[in-house]
Amino acid sequence: MQERLAPCIACHGGGTSENEGVPSLGGQQADYVVTQLFQFREKQRAAEPMNDIATGFSDDDLRTYADAVAALPAPAWSGTAADPALVARAQALISKHQCNSCHGADLAGRDAIPRIRVQREEYLARALAAYKSNARPGYDPAMNEVAQGLSDADIQDLAAYVARL
Ligand code: HEC
Ligand code: HEC
Numbered sequence: 001m002q003e004r005l006a007p008c009i010a011c012h013g014g015g016t017s018e019n020e021g022v023p024s025l026g027g028q029q030a031d032y033v034v035t036q037l038f039q040f041r042e043k044q045r046a047a048e049p050m051n052d053i054a055t056g057f058s059d060d061d062l063r064t065y066a067d068a069v070a071a072l073p074a075p076a077w078s079g080t081a082a083d084p085a086l087v088a089r090a091q092a093l094i095s096k097h098q099c100n101s102c103h104g105a106d107l108a109g110r111d112a113i114p115r116i117r118v119q120r121e122e123y124l125a126r127a128l129a130a131y132k133s134n135a136r137p138g139y140d141p142a143m144n145e146v147a148q149g150l151s152d153a154d155i156q157d158l159a160a161y162v163a164r165l
Contacts (some may be wrong), residue, residue: 005068016071023123027074031112033066033097035139045136074108075118082164090161093154097146107162121163128155 011019015026026035039045040054041062056087057065080092100115107113116124130136130157132147150158 001064001068005065008065008069012069016075017120017123020120020122021126022120024075024119026072027108028070028115029056029109029111029113030066030070032109032114033069034062035112037062037065039139044139074115077118077164079164082161086161090157092100093150093158097149099146099158102142107165115119116162117165119163121159124162125155125159128158 008025011017011022012025013019013022015024036045037050037054037057040047040050041057043051054062068111098108103116104110104113107115107117127136128143128147128150129152131138131143132150134144136143138144147155
């Protein structure tokens with residue numbers, strides 16, 4: 001598995017991604033990863049290079065890769081803390097849209113709902129914008145519905161805050 005995971009780690013890092021636009025995978029919920037690898041394989045989530053990479057994955061491969069990336073160490077924020085005005089705006093949005101009711105009190109996810117805490121900021125912003133435009137359908141429509149209520153400024157605030165938890 002170590003060998004099969006090497007190309008993934010080359011892009012995604014050993015848990016924490018250093019590459020712009022490439023999400024961190026460490027500590028991600030394995031059940032969520034299975035849904036996304038499935039969506040990549042079936043071209044339901046259009047995203048290069050993952051569509052090509054997942055082509056030819058068996059169902060067993062989806063689970064094997066998911067369990068392996070979920071076992072990588074979760075990212076931890078080590079930069080400066082978010083400024084208090086940003087924290088207040090983002091926490092108000094999180095409470096209004098009940099992000100915690102699905103993603104968990106600490107936004108670490110559960111079952112097939114992803115960990116989002118300390119995910120890369122630009123990736124989070126792009127994901128939320130893609131749900132809003134329906135470019136990313138999601139395995140269920142929850143996020144597409146939530147994102148309809150978010151302005152571009154809300155998306156920037158949420159991404160900046162969640163990335164710095
Ligand atoms: C050449 C770089 C590259 C390689 C190699 C690569 N990935 Fe990715 N991966 C990406 C990018 C970029 C995205 C974000 C796609 C998007 O939504 O725009 C992504 C997204 C993902 C996601 C979705 C994460 C989320 O939070 O929704 C998973 C899971 C994933 N990759 C797993 C893997 C696995 C497993 C491998 C190895 C078999 C792998 N990747 C190899 C670049 C790569
Ligand atoms: C009703 C449950 C629910 C609520 C409420 C909810 N989410 Fe989600 N969220 C999900 C599910 C399910 C997914 C996975 C969907 C998919 O397949 O892409 C997801 C995915 C995401 C992703 C993509 C993560 C990744 O790694 O690609 C982000 C970012 C996100 N949610 C942020 C939020 C934020 C911020 C809020 C509040 C404004 C929120 N969510 C509210 C259920 C929810």
